[in-house]
Amino acid sequence: MQILSNINILIEAPVFNLALLIEGLLIGSVFALAAYGLALVWGVMNVKNLAQGDFVIMGGYIAWYLGEHGIHPLFGVPVAFLILWCFGWLIYRTIIYRVIDKDLFTSLLATFGIALVISQLLNLLFSSDTQTADAGFESWFFFDGMVSIAQVKLIAFVCAALLAAGVITFMKNSRMGQAIRATAQDARAAKVLGIDTDKVYCFTFSLNAAICGAAGALIAMIWVIQPFYGITFSIRSFVIVTAAGFGNLPGVIAAGLGMGVLEQFGGFILGATFQQAIVVGLLVLVLVVRQMQQSRHRQVVQ
Amino acid sequence: MRHFTKWTLATVASVALVAASSNANAACEELVLGSAISLTGKYSTNGIHAQNGYEFAMKKINDAGGVKVGDKCYKLKVTYYDDESTPARGAQLAERLINQDKVQFMLGPYSSGLTKAIAPVTEKYKIPMVEAVGASRSLFNKGYKYMFAVLSTSEQYLASAIAAAAEIAKSQGREPSSIKIAMAFENDPFSLDVRAGVVEDAKKYAMKIVIDDKLPRDLSDMSATLTKVKALKPDLLMISGHSKGAATAARQIGEMKISVPMIALTHCEAANVTGKFPAAAEGFLCPTQWAETLTYKDPLFGSAANYNKEVKAALPAYKDKTIPYQMAQATAAVYVFSDALTRAGSLDRKKVRDALAATDMPTFYGHVKFHEAGNNIAKPMVLRQIQDGKYVVVAPSKYASHKIAWPRMAK
Structure with a gap:
C-alpha cells in the first residue's frame, strides 16, 4: 500500500525524482572513493580489507576533532589523508605483510580484527556519541524548496572527484603507479623484472588507508559519524567492488554513484529500513549474475 | 487512598x-x-x-x-x-x-x-x-x-505530542482527524515501544499516518525519509532513534529546511541538539520524565x-x-x-x-x-519545547510554563 503510494508521489511530482537523484549522486561519489581504495588493495594485494569502513570513520573523527578545535573541517581532508597514510603504513608493516601470502581466511580474520580494534579505540577515545563536523555551509533550494542541495555535499563531490582524478593520473603516469599496475597483473613477473613488490604492497595499502581517511573526513561533514558505523561503509565498498570488478575503474565510479542513487530511491519507496538492505540485496544479485556468467564461461572452456 | x-x-x-x-x-x-x-x-x-x-x-x-x-x-x-x-x-x-x-x-x-x-x-x-x-x-x-x-513507560514518550497536536487542531477549528502524521522510528525495542504508543493514540483521534519508516540501527542518513516528508507535507513529524537518530534528524532537517509545523523527537538532550544544531532544533518538542x-x-x-x-x-x-x-x-x-x-x-x-x-x-x-502491573500511571510524561535555545515545558497544559509555539519557527 505505502509502497504504491510512494511510487505514485514520484510519478505525480517528478521533481522529487530529481531531488533523490542529486542526493544520491552526491553521496555516491564518496562511496566510490572508499570503494576505489578497496579495489586497489584487493586487485594488487588480494587482501579483502574488512577494516575499510573503520579507516573511513577514523578519517571522519580526524575532521571532527579539527572542527572541535577551531580548525575548519575541510582541512580535515588533507590532514586525514596524511595521518591515515601513516596509519596504513604502520598497519601494513606490523600486520598485513605477515598475512599477505597466507590464505584468504587469514587475511579476512586479520582485517576483521583490525576493524574491531579501531572501532573500540575510537569508542574509548571519543565515546559512543554521534558526532558531526560542522562545516558551516548553507543549502541551495530549487523548485520552491522541493529540491535542496547542501553546499557541503557539492564540495564533497568535487573533493572526491579531484582526489579520484589525482589518484588515476598518478597510477597512469608515475613510476610507482606503473609498478603497482605491474604487480597487480602478475606479482611474480613484476618481481623478476626488478620491482620491489613488498614496497609496492606497502605503498598500495597506505594509499588505500589515505583515500579512506579523506573519504571519512567528507562523510563527517555531510553525515554523522559514530565509532561503530564503519561496517556499513565496508559493506558498501565490497558491494561496489564486487559489482564493478577491481580492474575496472570507470565501473567502480559508476557503481558507487549508482549505489548512492539506489539507496535514496530504495529508502524513499520501500522505507528507510530497506535503505541499506537494498545494498546487501544487490550484492546477492550481483553474485548470482556473476556466477551465471562464469559458469557459462566454464562451459565454453570445457 | x-x-x-x-x-x-x-x-x-x-x-x-x-x-x-x-x-x-x-x-x-x-x-x-x-x-x-x-x-x-x-x-x-x-x-x-x-x-x-x-x-x-x-x-x-x-x-x-x-x-x-x-x-x-x-x-x-x-x-x-x-x-x-x-x-x-x-x-x-x-x-x-x-x-x-x-x-x-x-x-x-x-x-x-x-x-x-x-x-x-x-x-x-x-x-x-x-x-x-x-x-x-x-x-x-x-x-x-x-x-x-x-x-x-516508554510508549508514553511521544504520545503527549499527539494530544498536543489534537488540541492545536481543535483551537484552529479543524478536526483532529485531519492531522497527518509522519513517523520514523528505529527498529529497536525502546523505539518500537514509543511507536506503539503513538500509533495507539493516533488511532484514538483517527489521525492519518502517512509515513511509517523504521530506521535501521546504524543509519546515518535520513534524507530519503525527509524527502518523502517534503512531498507529503504532514502536520506532525515524529522521530525516535536514541541520540544518533536525534542528531541525524536535527542535522538533515536543517539542511533540507523541512518545514513541518510540529516536530517531536526523543533524546534531544542526550544528542545535545540545542548545542550542535541550534538553528534547526528551534521548536522541537522533546519528551522528558521530569x-x-x-x-x-x-x-x-x-x-x-x-x-x-x-x-x-x-x-x-x-x-x-x-x-x-x-x-x-x-x-x-x-x-x-x-x-x-x-x-x-x-x-x-x-x-x-x-x-x-x-x-x-x-x-x-x-x-x-502503581498500576497492578507495577508501572506508575499517575505521572505524565512532559513535553518540552526548544524555545530560544532553551527547554521549556509546554504540555500537559497543567504543568506548562510556556505556550507551545506553533508552527515551529526554524531560524
Missing part, C-alpha cells in the same frame, strides 16, 4: 519533629537494601547518576529521622554491586544479594535490559523491588507482582526546584550541569520505598509489597500510583 497520603505526611512530619527535638536517631536500627547497578561499562554514566540519586534520598530520609516502621525506626543503607552493564552479571548479583547478603528489599538497576534480567530473580524470592530507570513496556506485561517502577521546572512537590524534598537546588549544593559534581532525570527518579524510588515501609508497619515482605501496591502519593518527581 487519600488518607494514606495524609497519614504518611503526618508521620514524616512528626518523625522529623521528634528527630529535631530529642536525640531519637541513636535508637534507630539499620535496614539494608540491595542493588546491582552499572558502575562500570557502557551504562556507567547513567548508572552512577542513579546511584547518586539513591544515596541522596537515603541521606535526606536518614537525616529526617529514618524510616518509622511500627514502633521501631530504621536508618536506610544500600549494598551495591557493580553489574558491569551486563544482564547476566546483574542476575547473578541479585541472587548473591538475596542468598548471601540476605537483603529483604531491592532497588532497581540501570536500564530496561538489566531490569529485565534481575526482575525474574527478585520475583522468584518474592523480594519487593522498586526500580527507577527501566521504561520498556515489556517489563510490565510479565505479571510481576513484586516489581514497581516510578517512571512513565524537569526541575515542574510544579510537583512533597513534604520531604519540597518542590522539584528545591530538589534541584539541594542536589547541587550537596553534590559538587552536578553544580554546573542539569540534574539528569535518572537521578530524580532514583531518589523518588527510595522515597516511595520508605513510605511503603512505614505504611506496612512491618518488615514482612508480603505486607511491604501490598503497601507498595497501594501507594498513592505526591513526590517532587511527580505523583506515584
Whole structure:
C-alpha cells in the first residue's frame, strides 16, 4: 500500500525524482572513493580489507576533532589523508605483510580484527556519541524548496572527484603507479623484472588507508559519524567492488554513484529500513549474475 | 487512598519533629537494601547518576529521622554491586544479594535490559523491588507482582505530542482527524515501544499516518525519509532513534529546511541538539520524565526546584550541569520505598509489597500510583519545547510554563 503510494508521489511530482537523484549522486561519489581504495588493495594485494569502513570513520573523527578545535573541517581532508597514510603504513608493516601470502581466511580474520580494534579505540577515545563536523555551509533550494542541495555535499563531490582524478593520473603516469599496475597483473613477473613488490604492497595499502581517511573526513561533514558505523561503509565498498570488478575503474565510479542513487530511491519507496538492505540485496544479485556468467564461461572452456 | 497520603505526611512530619527535638536517631536500627547497578561499562554514566540519586534520598530520609516502621525506626543503607552493564552479571548479583547478603528489599538497576534480567530473580524470592530507570513496556506485561517502577513507560514518550497536536487542531477549528502524521522510528525495542504508543493514540483521534519508516540501527542518513516528508507535507513529524537518530534528524532537517509545523523527537538532550544544531532544533518538542521546572512537590524534598537546588549544593559534581532525570527518579524510588515501609508497619515482605501496591502519593518527581502491573500511571510524561535555545515545558497544559509555539519557527 505505502509502497504504491510512494511510487505514485514520484510519478505525480517528478521533481522529487530529481531531488533523490542529486542526493544520491552526491553521496555516491564518496562511496566510490572508499570503494576505489578497496579495489586497489584487493586487485594488487588480494587482501579483502574488512577494516575499510573503520579507516573511513577514523578519517571522519580526524575532521571532527579539527572542527572541535577551531580548525575548519575541510582541512580535515588533507590532514586525514596524511595521518591515515601513516596509519596504513604502520598497519601494513606490523600486520598485513605477515598475512599477505597466507590464505584468504587469514587475511579476512586479520582485517576483521583490525576493524574491531579501531572501532573500540575510537569508542574509548571519543565515546559512543554521534558526532558531526560542522562545516558551516548553507543549502541551495530549487523548485520552491522541493529540491535542496547542501553546499557541503557539492564540495564533497568535487573533493572526491579531484582526489579520484589525482589518484588515476598518478597510477597512469608515475613510476610507482606503473609498478603497482605491474604487480597487480602478475606479482611474480613484476618481481623478476626488478620491482620491489613488498614496497609496492606497502605503498598500495597506505594509499588505500589515505583515500579512506579523506573519504571519512567528507562523510563527517555531510553525515554523522559514530565509532561503530564503519561496517556499513565496508559493506558498501565490497558491494561496489564486487559489482564493478577491481580492474575496472570507470565501473567502480559508476557503481558507487549508482549505489548512492539506489539507496535514496530504495529508502524513499520501500522505507528507510530497506535503505541499506537494498545494498546487501544487490550484492546477492550481483553474485548470482556473476556466477551465471562464469559458469557459462566454464562451459565454453570445457 | 487519600488518607494514606495524609497519614504518611503526618508521620514524616512528626518523625522529623521528634528527630529535631530529642536525640531519637541513636535508637534507630539499620535496614539494608540491595542493588546491582552499572558502575562500570557502557551504562556507567547513567548508572552512577542513579546511584547518586539513591544515596541522596537515603541521606535526606536518614537525616529526617529514618524510616518509622511500627514502633521501631530504621536508618536506610544500600549494598551495591557493580553489574558491569551486563544482564547476566546483574542476575547473578541479585541472587548473591538475596542468598548471601540476605537483603529483604531491592532497588532497581540501570536500564530496561538489566531490569529485565534481575526482575525474574527478585520475583522468584518474592523480594519487593522498586526500580527507577527501566521504561520498556515489556517489563510490565510479565505479571510481576513484586516489581514497581516510578517512571512513565516508554510508549508514553511521544504520545503527549499527539494530544498536543489534537488540541492545536481543535483551537484552529479543524478536526483532529485531519492531522497527518509522519513517523520514523528505529527498529529497536525502546523505539518500537514509543511507536506503539503513538500509533495507539493516533488511532484514538483517527489521525492519518502517512509515513511509517523504521530506521535501521546504524543509519546515518535520513534524507530519503525527509524527502518523502517534503512531498507529503504532514502536520506532525515524529522521530525516535536514541541520540544518533536525534542528531541525524536535527542535522538533515536543517539542511533540507523541512518545514513541518510540529516536530517531536526523543533524546534531544542526550544528542545535545540545542548545542550542535541550534538553528534547526528551534521548536522541537522533546519528551522528558521530569524537569526541575515542574510544579510537583512533597513534604520531604519540597518542590522539584528545591530538589534541584539541594542536589547541587550537596553534590559538587552536578553544580554546573542539569540534574539528569535518572537521578530524580532514583531518589523518588527510595522515597516511595520508605513510605511503603512505614505504611506496612512491618518488615514482612508480603505486607511491604501490598503497601507498595497501594501507594498513592505526591513526590517532587511527580505523583506515584502503581498500576497492578507495577508501572506508575499517575505521572505524565512532559513535553518540552526548544524555545530560544532553551527547554521549556509546554504540555500537559497543567504543568506548562510556556505556550507551545506553533508552527515551529526554524531560524
